[in-house]
Amino acid sequence: MATGDPVRLQLERILASPQFVAAQRRSRLLRFLVEHSLAGEADDLKESVIACEVFDRSAGHDPKVDSLVRVEMGRLRSRLIEYYADAGKNDAVRIEIPVGSYAPVVTFSDIAPVAPSPQRHSARPRIWAVAYALLLCGVAAALSAWLWRSHDAGQPSIAVLPFLNFTGDPDKDFLGDSITDELTGTLAESGNLRVVARTSSFVFKGRNVDVREIGRALRANSVLEGSISRKADQLGIVAQLIRTGDGYHLWSQSYAFPADDLQKTEGEIVRSVAKALRANRSGFVDASQLMATRNSEAHDLYLRARYTFNRGTLEGTRTGLKLAREAIEIDPGYALPYWLAANAEYTLNSYGAASPSAVWDRPMKELEEALRLDPRFGDAHASHALGVYSVYHDWPRAEEEFRLAIRQGSVTAPSLYGWGLTTRGRFGEAHRELAAAIEKDPLGPGPRLHRLIVYYFEGNRSQAAAELESVLELNPENITALVQLAFGDALVKNCGAEQAELAKLRTIGPRLAATQFIAASTSITCGHPAEARRILAGMEAPDYPGRSFFQMALLDQTLGDTGRMFDHLKKAADNFENAVLYLKVHPIFKPYRSDPRFIALVGQLGL
Numbered sequence: 001m002a003t004g005d006p007v008r009l010q011l012e013r014i015l016a017s018p019q020f021v022a023a024q025r026r027s028r029l030l031r032f033l034v035e036h037s038l039a040g041e042a043d044d045l046k047e048s049v050i051a052c053e054v055f056d057r058s059a060g061h062d063p064k065v066d067s068l069v070r071v072e073m074g075r076l077r078s079r080l081i082e083y084y085a086d087a088g089k090n091d092a093v094r095i096e097i098p099v100g101s102y103a104p105v106v107t108f109s110d111i112a113p114v115a116p117s118p119q120r121h122s123a124r125p126r127i128w129a130v131a132y133a134l135l136l137c138g139v140a141a142a143l144s145a146w147l148w149r150s151h152d153a154g155q156p157s158i159a160v161l162p163f164l165n166f167t168g169d170p171d172k173d174f175l176g177d178s179i180t181d182e183l184t185g186t187l188a189e190s191g192n193l194r195v196v197a198r199t200s201s202f203v204f205k206g207r208n209v210d211v212r213e214i215g216r217a218l219r220a221n222s223v224l225e226g227s228i229s230r231k232a233d234q235l236g237i238v239a240q241l242i243r244t245g246d247g248y249h250l251w252s253q254s255y256a257f258p259a260d261d262l263q264k265t266e267g268e269i270v271r272s273v274a275k276a277l278r279a280n281r282s283g284f285v286d287a288s289q290l291m292a293t294r295n296s297e298a299h300d301l302y303l304r305a306r307y308t309f310n311r312g313t314l315e316g317t318r319t320g321l322k323l324a325r326e327a328i329e330i331d332p333g334y335a336l337p338y339w340l341a342a343n344a345e346y347t348l349n350s351y352g353a354a355s356p357s358a359v360w361d362r363p364m365k366e367l368e369e370a371l372r373l374d375p376r377f378g379d380a381h382a383s384h385a386l387g388v389y390s391v392y393h394d395w396p397r398a399e400e401e402f403r404l405a406i407r408q409g410s411v412t413a414p415s416l417y418g419w420g421l422t423t424r425g426r427f428g429e430a431h432r433e434l435a436a437a438i439e440k441d442p443l444g445p446g447p448r449l450h451r452l453i454v455y456y457f458e459g460n461r462s463q464a465a466a467e468l469e470s471v472l473e474l475n476p477e478n479i480t481a482l483v484q485l486a487f488g489d490a491l492v493k494n495c496g497a498e499q500a501e502l503a504k505l506r507t508i509g510p511r512l513a514a515t516q517f518i519a520a521s522t523s524i525t526c527g528h529p530a531e532a533r534r535i536l537a538g539m540e541a542p543d544y545p546g547r548s549f550f551q552m553a554l555l556d557q558t559l560g561d562t563g564r565m566f567d568h569l570k571k572a573a574d575n576f577e578n579a580v581l582y583l584k585v586h587p588i589f590k591p592y593r594s595d596p597r598f599i600a601l602v603g604q605l606g607l
Contacts (some may be wrong), residue, residue: 007038007106010093016213018442019083021203023473026076029054034095034104045102073102075469087216156277159196159220160184162205163237164227176228177202177310178303179237179266183224185379186270188409193277196220197411198310199444203474215244219442222250224273235259239269241276251276260296298331305340309347312475314509320344338370339380346383349546360391360576378410386416391576393606395424411440415447422454423581424607430454445471445478452484457585464488477508486518490558495526513539513546517555524558532559548572550579557588566597573604581605 011034014020015027032054036045047069051057055069077097084094094107160183163176181198188195196218204214211223226239240252251272255265293299301323309320321344327337342363364387370380385401388394398420405413418433431454437447452467465488471481486501502522505515516539523532536555539547549572556565572580583589583598584607592598 005038006093006108007034007095010091010095010106012210013091013213013216014080014083014088014095016209016217017083017087018217018219019079019087021209021217021443023079025055025072025473026079029072029076030080030095030104033097033102037104042103047102050102073097156192156222157194157196157220158187158222158224158241158273158277159201159214159218160187160198161201161214161223161225163225163239166227167230169230172228172230174304174307175235177205178307179226179228179262181306181310182266182303183270183273184411186266187273188411189376189378193274194220194440195409195411197441197444199446200441202310203443211242211247212244217442219439221245222277224269226269231256233258235262235265237265237269239273241273262296263293263299293331293334293336295331295334298327298334298337301327301330302334302337302340305337305344309340309344312478314348314512317344317347321348333373335370335373335377335380338366338373339377339383342366342370342383360387363387364391376408378405378408379412381405381408382410382413382416385413386420386578389420390578390581393604395420395606412446414440415450418447419450419453422450422457423585425585427454427458443474445474445481449478449480449484453582457582457587459587477504479505479508479512479514482508483514483518487521487554490521490525493525495522498522498525513544513548513551517548517551520555521558524555529559548577548579549575550577554588562592566592566595566601569601570597573601581607583607 011031015031020027020030029050032050033045036042050069055072080096084091088094092108096105096107097103098105160180162180165173165176167175180201184195184198184201187193200218203217211225214223215221222241222243224239224241226237229236229238234256235258237255237257238252239255241250242248243250253269253272255268257265293302305320305323305327307320308316308323310316321341324337324341324344327334328341345363345366346360364384367380367384367387370377371384374380381401382405385398385405388401389398399417402413402417402420406417414433414437418430418437421427421430421433431451434447434451434454438444438451441447448467448471452464452471455461455464455467468481468485468488471478472485475481482501482505486498486505489498489501498518499522502515502518505512505518509515516535520532520535520539523529523535532555536552538544539552541547549568553565553568553572556562556568569580569583580601583605584593584602589598
C-alpha cells in the first residue's frame, strides 16, 4: 500500500473500525471495490465478477437466482453510513458507494465528489486535490490526537491482546490465551481502569493490525501485548504496554522463570501496568484471583479449562467443565474453577445439552463456594445474581448483587444486569447498562444479543435486526443468534429463510433442543402443523436432553393450543428457565395478560 495515498489510508481506517473489524465479508467486498477502482477497473465491477472474486461463487453464477451480491452491497452501504455517523464523522476522506453502482465515490472534505482515479493515468490533474486532502488528513489527525490525549486525561482504558505462542508447540496455545484472560480479569479489579472484555480483544488474534486502529476499534487508549516462549525448563514472557493514540511504548519488560512461577510473573506484569497507567490500588493484585492458589497443577488445569471453555463450542464447554472439576479436586480452596464450572454447566443447559431440572442446583452451590473463598470475585457475584433472580425470583436481592459486581469490576455484570432490567420492563435503564457493557465489550456478542431483545420487546424490529446481524458477523455459528433469526423469520411467515437457518442449526447440533424448537417452528411456518406436534411430543419426553418448556409454550401459542401453553409456562417456571422471566414483557403473550393463569404465573415469578 502506498503510505501517502489518502484513499488507501482511509480504507484501512474504515476496515479497522467497530463497524467493519469483525465483518470479514463486508471488509473484503469494500477492499475489492476500492482497489479495483483505483486500478482503473471500475467499469469491470459487474455483479457476476464480484460474486466470483469476492464471494467464491462459480463461473456460472446467475444473479437472477442468487441475490447475494445485491444483499451484501446494501449491507455495505448501511455500514459505511454507520461508520461516518460514528467513528468517521470527523474524517477528511469519505468513501461512499451510490445506489445502483458498484464503483466507490471519494469525497475530500468539502471538495466535490470524485471517483478514485486510475493509478495508470497521469497524476498531474490530481496534484492539488491530493495535496489539499493530505493537508486535511493532517489537520484531522492532529485533532484526533488531541481528542485522544484529552480522553487519556480521564479514566485510563486498556485492552489486553492475546499473547502470542512462541514456544514452537501448538499445544501451548492455551497458555498465551489464558494469560490474556487472567491479566484482563485482574486489571478489571482496579476501579480506576476501564478494561475491554476478552471477547472483543480476541477479535484481533492472529491479525496484523496497527495498534492505533486497534485502539479506535476497541475504544481503548492503551493495549498490553506480549508473547510467551519456552527454553529448556524455563518459560519466558515479553510484555509491552503501548499508548494507542501515537504508538508510544509506555512500559516493556522481559521475564524468564520456572513454570511454577507463572502466577507470580503475571502479578508482576499487572502491578507494572497498573503503575504505568496510574491506576494502582494498594494491594489489589496481592489479593486478586491470581494469588488464589499456590498449586501449579491446579492453576494449569484451570488455564486449560478456561481456554477450552472460551472456544464457545459444545465440546469445548464439556471439556472445560471436566478440567475445572479436576482443578477443584486438586485444590478445593481455589475459587476460579468453581466459577468456571458453574458457567460451563449453565452454558450446557443453554445449548440444550443438559436437563433444565439441574440448571441451577449444582452451579449455585459452586458459585456460593467461589464467593466464600473470594468475596471480592466480581464475575462470580454477577453469575450468582443471575441465579438469585432465576431460582429464588428475588429481584431486589439480585439487583443489589448485580450492582456490587459492577463496583467490583466485573466485565459481565452490566450485560447480565441489563438483561434482568429488560425482563422487568425497565427498558431505558436496560439500554444504559447494555451501552456500558458494549463500551467494555464493543465487539462481543453477549451484550448485543441482550440489546436486540430490548429492541424487540420495544417493537423496534429494524434495530433488533441490525444487532442480530452484528452478532452473526462476529460468529456465524452463534446458536442463540441463529435461533433468534429463525424465530424472527417465523413471525413474518418466511418459510424459506427459516428453513435455511434450520439447516445451519442442524449442522451445529442436530439433537440440541434449540434445533428441535426451530424444526417445529419451521413446520408451522411452512404449513405442516402435524409435523410440528410430532416434534413437540418428542421434546416432551422425560429423557429428552435440554428440553425447554418455554420454547414449547411459544410453539403452543403459535399452534393455538392455549391450555398446553399455560401448562408448559408453569413447567418452565417450576424448572427455573430464565426465558420464562420474559413473560410479562413478551408481546406474544399480550393477549393473555388478564387470564387468571397468567396473573398467577406473574405472581410466582415475582414480576
